Amino acid sequence: MNVDVQLWSFVVAGLLVIIGLYAIAFMDNLVKKIIGVMLVGDGVNLVLITEGFKPGGIVPIISEKLFSSGAVGDFANDAAYSLPFALVLTNIVIGASTLAVLLGISIKLYQHYRSLSVAHIFQEDDA
Amino acid sequence: MRSLYDTLHETLKSRGGTHIGGGFTAEYMLLAFFPLAFVALLRGLDSLTSAVLAILVTALVAFSLPLVKKVSRENSDHFAIAAFYIAIVMGLVLFLMVGGF
Amino acid sequence: MNSELIPLMVVFPLISAILLNLMHGKDRAVRVYGTLAMVVVIAVPLLAVYGNHLFGAHPAIDTPAETGIALGRINLAIEYSFGFLQRALIFLLAAIATFAVLSHTSNEKRASGVYLSMVMLSIAAVSAVVMANDIFNMFVFLEILTISQAAMVVAKGDIGGYKAALKYLIFGGVAGGAILLGIALLLGTFGVLNITDLGNALSGNTKSPIVLTAVGLLVIGWLFESGLFPFHTIKSHIYSSAKADVAALLQTETKIVLVAIAIILLRxxxxxSNMSAVMVGLSVITLAFGSVMALVQTDFRRLLAFAAVGQAGLVGIGLSLGTPDGIAASIFHAVNDALAMSLLFVTVFVIYEGAKTTEFSRLGGLLTKAPRLAFLQIIGIMAVSGVPPFNAYQSEYRLIGAAFQAGYPELGVVIILGTIVTFVALMKGFFLTFLKESTAVAAIGRPQLSNALPLVTFATMVILALVCLGIGLHPGPLYDRFADVAITLTMGV
Structure with missing residues (x-):
């Protein structure tokens, strides 16, 4: 059952990335493209989270008691893999700052062109 | 048949005057670059196949002159063109890495 | 040895970025602190001792059997390693960044703290990418670099800059996602992030489809960060939309990051062989399109932008060959080209500041107005296009030799062709700016574009020209040590 959870989680992650790439490539609205970028990031985050997930695992918080009782080996056996969660946390922060800059730029572009259509904004760049 | 020079000259002229010379040089350099780049790319194959393919590419290039205008259109700053080539190359890189040659 | 100065190369610019951001609006404080900070940024890589820095000083430990990690010993800490290569690249970055900062503080009426803060952020990011022996740390700082570079381009304030930055950030998001997915696949397979550990865990065993997918994704990230095909139009758009002094910094950062990531991929x-073939092929295409597109441009900044992208392709060719000669020549060429291209960008910066345009149709006949500028620019052109006795000649000559030695004679021919096209394109720019019959700009005779160049800019150009000449005459000290680095790198594989 738990394998199913992981498998479906990967499938959903793949779908998120594909929807994101579709939005970047084919949707004309600037905000939709930006949402696409964020979806790609979220899909990758979900891959990382799924890697760290352990069926029936325990929370990976280590304490003095574990060492004194000699249960460190069992702890290492049962605990979820915590490194990916740290990576996801970092990537969420990076994603948020990228999103802020992207939205700031799109506000500027909207003020200039009065439109969020990428085809309209890049119209004059056809050589 | 009109001379190739005239065809080239007219195509380049239509893009503004200052770079007809540059356009000509670019045209000839592209002619040299394409077969060479393909020889470099197709090294994994045996020499006969790569030679035949390189000659084919040269022929293709020679029949689609003038190139400069096409190449510079494909290298413009437009978002859609960048997205198109990025999508193709991302697929190609993954295909070549995982599928092998 | 746990050298104390190594983390300072990343931490100090980061702290400076925060401080300068807070100082924004206090003109005097920004000027003084910005200048002082650059002194530190330049001094630290020269003073730091070679070695590895372990954050938190966690040593390598024996892996507990329960973790399922196949390696006997793994590194726990995030590790920064600092050797000659890192010192050379970070010093180069610091030198060009110092010019960008001084150019801003001396030419602008009001120094912008936010702008200098972004310059500092990019210095920190590039330093970290160069030194990090941890693949996730590399990713984090690549993302920071993308954001700070986009912000530096936006700082010019016109709408073209916003468009370029938007494109750069959107595709940067895709490429960043690709890198992180590649890292996630490697982490899921091997359970480690340290590059040395990963290399040991892989140890030539790269046949599994998951690993190959990860390689492909990391290569896509490399292509974006170094502006190789198909991302070359985005990079050239970025260079030509930024102010030319920023563009000098941007192209230096790009070449340094190109070298740093390629070395990680090689390690x-x-x-x-698949990876090498893909990297060579895309580098050749970049060289061809970059230099040919430079020929047909009607604007000097765009011309230089495409020439810089084409030269990045040249650097990529040698690195992807993977031979010691190729790697050494490529690193050498990256340094030489960053220096010479910066010189050219600075000359174009002066032209733009004086004439307020870099369109060839509106330039012309400037030789009589600014002979010193013309002289410096012709030095830069010769240096970039590999005319002896300047520096790029030494590295391009070695690159061609490395291509022949690796059994790719046609790559040698491609490199020569690319060099010729770059030379022709740059000479065309020089002719249309300085030699052609004078047009509108020269007739108006703007007073700024005269021999009275701003002191900082003039000094930078002279120093860059002298360094180009010096490396060209005495390539030994620098090249031999890059060769040592390359040999250690290929032995370690």
Missing amino acids: LFGGL
């Missing part, structure tokens, strides 16, 4: 997947 991890050195023997993989």
Whole structure:
């Protein structure tokens, strides 16, 4: 059952990335493209989270008691893999700052062109 | 048949005057670059196949002159063109890495 | 040895970025602190001792059997390693960044703290990418670099800059996602992030489809960060939309990051022939399109932008060959080209500041107005296009030799062709700016574009020209040590 959870989680992650790439490539609205970028990031985050997930695992918080009782080996056996969660946390922060800059730029572009259509904004760049 | 020079000259002229010379040089350099780049790319194959393919590419290039205008259109700053080539190359890189040659 | 100064190369610019951001609006404080900070940024890589820095000083430990990690010993800490290569690249970055900062503080009426803060952020990011022996740390700082570079381009304030930055950030998001997915696949397979550990865990065993997918994704990230095909139009758009002094910094950062990531890829997947073929092919295409597109431009900044992208392709060719000669020549060429291209960008910066345009149709006949500028620019052109006795000649000559030695004679021919096209394109720019019959700009005779160049800019150009000449005459001290680095790198694979 738990394998199913992981498998479906990967499938959903793949779908998120594909929807994101579709939005970047084919949707004309600037905000939709930006949402696409964020979806790609979220899909990758979900891959990382799924890697760290352990069926029936325990929370990976280590304490003095574990060492004194000699249960460190069992702890290492049962605990979820915590490194990916740290990576996801970092990537969420990076994603948020990228999103802020992207939205700031799109506000500027909207003020200039009065439109969020990428085809309209890049119209004059056809050589 | 009109001379190739005239065809080239007219195509380049239509893009503004200052770079007809540059356009000509670019045209000839592209002619040299394409077969060479393909020889470099197709090294994994045996020499006969790569030679035949390189000659084919040269022929293709020679029949689609003038190139400069096409190449510079494909290298413009437009978002859609960048997205198109990025999508193709991302697929190609993954295909070549995982599928092998 | 746990050298104390190594983390300072990343931490100090980061702290400076925060401080300068807070100082924004206090003109005097920004000027003084910005200048002082650059002194530190330049001094630290020269003073730091070679070695590795372990954050938190966690040593390598024996892996507990329960973790399921196949390696006997793994590194726990995030590790920064600092050797000659890192010192050379970070010093180069610091030198060009110092010019960008001084150019801003001396030419602008009001120094912008936010702008200098972004310059500092990019210095920190590039330093970290160069030194990090941890693949996730590399990713984090690549993302920071993308954001700070986009912000530096936006700082010019016109709408073209916003468009370029938007494109750069959107595709940067895709490329960043690709890198992180590649890292996630490697982490899921091997359970480690340290590059040395990953290299040991892989140890030539790269046949599994998951690893190959990860390689492909990391290569896509490399292509974006170094502006190789198909991302070359985005990079050239970025260079030509930024102010030319920023563009000098941007192209230096791009070449340094190109070298740094390619070295990480070689350390991890050195023997993989697929990867090498893909990297060579895309580098050749970049060189061809970059230099040919430079020829047909009607604007000097765009011309230089495409020439810089084409030269990045040249650097990529040698690195992807994967031979010691190729790697050494490529690193050498990256340094030489960053210096010479910066010189050219600075000359174009002066032209733009004086004439307020870099369109060839509106330039012309400037030789009589600014002979010193013309002289410096012709030095830069010769240096970039590999005319002896300047520096790029030494590295391009070695690159061609390395291509022949690796059994790719046609790559040698491609390199020569690319060099010629770059030379022709740059000479065309020089002719249309300085030699052609004078047009509108020269007739108006703007007073700024005269021999009275701003002191900082003039000094920078003279120093860059002298360094180009010096490396060209005495390549030995620098090249031999890059060769040592390359040999150690290929032995370690």
